[in-house]
Amino acid sequence: xxxxxxxxxxxxxxxxxxxxxxxxxxxxxxxxxxxxxxxxxxxxxxxxxxxxxxxxxxxxxxxxxxxxxxxxxxxxxxxxxxxxxxxxxxxxxxxxxxxxxxxxxxxxxxxxxxxxxxxxxxxxxxxxxxxxxxxxxxxxxxxxxxxxxxxxxxxxxxxxxxxxxxxxxxxxxxxxxxxxxxxxxxxxxxxxxxxxxxxxxxxxxxxxxxxxxxxxxxxxxxxxxxxxxxxxxxxxxxxxxxxxxxxxxxxxxxxxxxxxxxxxxxxxxxxxxxxxxxxxxxxx
Amino acid sequence: xxxxxxxxxxxxxxxxxxxxxxxxxxxxxxxxxxxxxxxxxxxxxxxxxxxxxxxxxxxxxxxxxxxxxxxxxxxxxxxxxxxxxxxxxxxxxxxxxxxxxxxxxxxxxxxxxxxxxxxxxxxxxxxxxxxxxxxxxxxxxxxxxxxxxxxxxxxxxxxxxxxxxxxxxxxxxxxxxxxxxxxxxxxxxxxxxxxxxxxxxxxxxxxxxxxxxxxxxxxxxxxxxxxxxxxxxxxxxxxxxxxxxxxxxxxxxxxxxxxxxxxxxxxxxxxxxxxxxxxxxxxxxxxxxxxxxxxxxxxxxxxxxxxxxxxxxxxxxxxxxxxxxxxxxxxxxxxxxxxxxxxxxxxxxxxxxxxxxxxxxxxxxxxxxxxxxxxxxxxxxxx
Amino acid sequence: xxxxxxxxxxxxxxxxxxxxxxxxxxxxxxxxxxxxxxxxxxxxxxxxxxxxxxxxxxxxxxxxxxxxxxxxxxxxxxxxxxxxxxxxx
Numbered sequence: 110x111x112x113x114x115x116x117x118x119x120x121x122x123x124x125x126x127x128x129x130x131x132x133x134x135x136x137x138x139x140x141x142x143x144x145x146x147x148x149x150x151x152x153x154x155x156x157x158x159x160x161x162x163x164x165x166x167x168x169x170x171x172x173x174x175x176x177x178x179x180x181x182x183x184x185x186x187x188x189x190x191x192x193x194x195x196x197x198x199x200x201x202x203x204x205x206x207x208x209x210x211x212x213x214x215x216x217x218x219x220x221x222x223x224x225x226x227x228x229x230x231x232x233x234x235x236x237x238x239x240x241x242x243x244x245x246x247x248x249x250x251x252x253x254x255x256x257x258x259x260x261x262x263x264x265x266x267x268x269x270x271x272x273x274x275x276x277x278x279x280x281x282x283x284x285x286x287x288x289x290x291x292x293x294x295x296x297x298x299x300x301x302x303x304x305x306x307x308x309x310x311x312x313x314x315x316x317x318x319x320x321x322x323x324x325x326x327x328x329x330x331x332x333x334x335x336x337x338x339x340x341x342x343x344x345x346x347x348x349x350x351x352x353x354x355x356x357x358x359x360x361x362x363x364x365x366x367x368x369x370x371x372x373x374x375x376x377x378x379x380x381x382x383x384x385x386x387x388x389x390x391x392x393x
Numbered sequence: 394x395x396x397x398x399x400x401x402x403x404x405x406x407x408x409x410x411x412x413x414x415x416x417x418x419x420x421x422x423x424x425x426x427x428x429x430x431x432x433x434x435x436x437x438x439x440x441x442x443x444x445x446x447x448x449x450x451x452x453x454x455x456x457x458x459x460x461x462x463x464x465x466x467x468x469x470x471x472x473x474x475x476x477x478x479x480x481x482x483x484x485x486x487x488x489x490x491x492x493x494x495x496x497x498x499x500x501x502x503x504x505x506x507x508x509x510x511x512x513x514x515x516x517x518x519x520x521x522x523x524x525x526x527x528x529x530x531x532x533x534x535x536x537x538x539x540x541x542x543x544x545x546x547x548x549x550x551x552x553x554x555x556x557x558x559x560x561x562x563x564x565x566x567x568x569x570x571x572x573x574x575x576x577x578x579x580x581x582x583x584x585x586x587x588x589x590x591x592x593x594x595x596x597x598x599x600x601x602x603x604x605x606x607x608x609x610x611x612x613x614x615x616x617x618x619x620x621x622x623x624x625x626x627x628x629x630x631x632x633x634x635x636x637x638x639x640x641x642x643x644x645x646x647x648x649x650x651x652x653x654x655x656x657x658x659x660x661x662x663x664x665x666x667x668x669x670x671x672x673x674x675x676x677x678x679x680x681x682x683x684x685x686x687x688x689x690x691x692x693x694x695x696x697x698x699x700x701x702x703x704x705x706x707x708x709x710x711x712x713x714x715x716x717x718x719x720x721x722x723x724x725x726x727x728x729x730x731x732x733x734x735x736x737x738x739x740x741x742x743x744x745x746x747x748x749x750x751x752x753x754x755x756x757x758x759x760x761x762x763x764x765x766x767x768x769x770x771x772x773x774x775x776x
Numbered sequence: 777x778x779x780x781x782x783x784x785x786x787x788x789x790x791x792x793x794x795x796x797x798x799x800x801x802x803x804x805x806x807x808x809x810x811x812x813x814x815x816x817x818x819x820x821x822x823x824x825x826x827x828x829x830x831x832x833x834x835x836x837x838x839x840x841x842x843x844x845x846x847x848x849x850x851x852x853x854x855x856x857x858x859x860x861x862x863x864x865x
Contacts, residue, residue, distance in 0.1 A: 197467025
């Protein structure tokens with residue numbers, strides 16, 4: 110049972126899991142990536158998974174820098190390709206517990222194809238997408254997650270595109286588990302991440318976080334607390350959203366557990382392919 | 394190797410290049426293959442999909458070529474020997490991840506069954522248009538190993554060598570063949586597993602773990618700390634220090650790293666570069682060729698010698714690293730060099746650069762999937 | 777003084793206590809984002825007049841007696857600066 114009072118002190122979490130000689134982390138003041146990391150570490154601790162078997166994989170971007178700060182085996186790969194590398198790692202050694210940790214631009218723009226295929230395959234990987242609604246590391250350009258009409262460095266007159274609903278996309282591609290929370294719903298987020306860690310098949314937790322330096326500042330929300338307020342005001346839980354009209358839901362992001370199923374994961378399905386192959390060989 | 398392989402060994406078989414490459418990989422210990430359909434390499438994917446599960450290996454068809462190489466790199470870090478195979482357009486797509494494999498010192502074999510380009514070109518026609526791409530396609534300063542077989546049997550043996558070199562030097566090795574050899578059926582000797590020498594990557598000792606990317610042994614090659622054994626290694630494509638941590642602001646760190654990555658290959662050129670010299674000792678005219686055109690050159694050589702022409706052949710098995718010292722000596726000991734290739738001149742430029750002004754270098758170029766005939770080469774020699 | 781040494785100065789971390797609760801701050805890691813100050817429902821924190829060696833003014837739990845141990849400051853701090861150690865579970 111996860112509750113606020115029972116979570117390990119953050120300072121202990123830092124000592125236990127972070128590479129001390131690499132601190133402090135490069136993230137901006139008020140950036141939500143550190144909070145997302147904290148939730149994953151709490152969930153990892155709760156999950157009881159064997160630490161030597163945990164492998165973090167990431168692409169390129171601020172969020173993707175996180176694996177360099179944690180004291181686990183990690184592969185910091187090329188932009189958008191974390192899940193393709195993860196596919197190789199997991200299938201080659203199914204005993205490894207693979208955590209893919211990426212940002213929104215990395216995962217859904219350049220990485221979009223790998224994301225939907227990993228979900229389609231139900232690849233047994235826990236994926237954390239930290240969504241701060243823009244490309245932070247390169248200076249705040251808009252991303253396929255930036256809400257319509259919001260500003261970014263590559264859309265100074267307001268984003269003329271519509272964004273993806275990342276969680277819905279991954280859910281419809283066939284993932285076993287998809288949940289989306291802001292960092293304000295910490296108990297739910299940690300609980301979902303723990304569930305995702307222990308789930309077979311593709312499990313995604315999308316975390317909505319502040320980027321005060323770029324997304325916030327460009328859209329009239331300089332201070333982190335203003336962004337947190339914006340997240341609270343513009344998200345609505347799925348149980349309430351179900352009772353709301355299209356009009357009421359305009360501009361709102363639905364949070365909660367989007368999908369939770371138990372279809373066979375890729376490793377299991379591949380093992381069955383091997384069985385079929387050997388059977389065919391025997392009868393040949 | 395205790396297990397039984399899913400194809401007959403210790404026999405001569407009649408198979409095409411693609412199949413030979415797949416079988417050789419399995420014999421070399423490859424237990425992970427990721428690929429994407431592309432003419433004329435699709436058969437490697439297909440043969441792997443038949444054979445891999447029978448040796449408890451993994452085979453997956455990824456969503457594109459670059460994901461295929463990415464998966465193979467991931468598998469290598471999970472401790473499994475891995476390979477991917479594609480053709481020229483797919484190879485271009487793989488360049489970024491190829492650079493990643495070089496930077497992270499990941500052993501992996503990349504097969505490029507060349508076809509006529511540029512762009513979609515002639516999918517079913519062979520070419521030798523990717524030589525410079527294979528060596529220099531990756532951005533930035535780097536080095537890797539590129540092998541070039543001339544027969545199906547060489548394709549088999551060089552695939553095994555590719556794995557051994559990849560493991561020894563912790564580098565991607567490109568097996569650069571072409572659509573002709575890929576689809577050509579020939580007699581191949583398939584050895585017994587016991588007849589084949591297999592090399593594997595060095596594993597780190599416990600005192601070496603504090604700096605997993607340090608040149609502990611003085612050979613430029615750090616031992617490889619694969620995932621899942623408690624090494625807690627951080628691997629990144631960013632310029633990194635000896636601990637593996639990103640260090641991008643110090644020019645010395647970058648220079649040291651990049652030079653080590655290049656020198657670990659180029660310092661060992663004598664061990665890596667192999668070639669065959671045929672009738673070259675008293676030659677006045679030398680053909681320099683590789684791959685399918687080297688085969689044709691052998692027949693051209695026979696014709697020329699019958700005519701009394703003092704011709705010779707230098708067949709390159711390895712396109713990179715090149716032993717420039719040796720090549721310079723050989724090239725400058727004759728009056729004329731003839732380079733037959735299926736492109737508008739790639740190996741030709743490398744040879745021209747080391748030839749002294751008194752040596753004439755002539756290109757015999759054939760495009761469009763046309764393989765130069767012995768007559769084409771003989772004519773160029775006699776002109 | 778190198779980075780690691782500077783951070784190890786957090787042996788001097790701020791520790792405020794009252795009978796049920798102790799708030800520990802690794803103040804060298806603070807980046808003055810002010811989330812903790814804004815998010816605390818009881819106004820426990822004020823900004824220090826001092827700066828850490830990176831130039832940031834870190835928070836001080838100057839009204840610790842008002843703390844209800846909700847731990848929101850600890851939970852939402854992006855830099856693992858704060859721990860609220862309580863006797864209740």
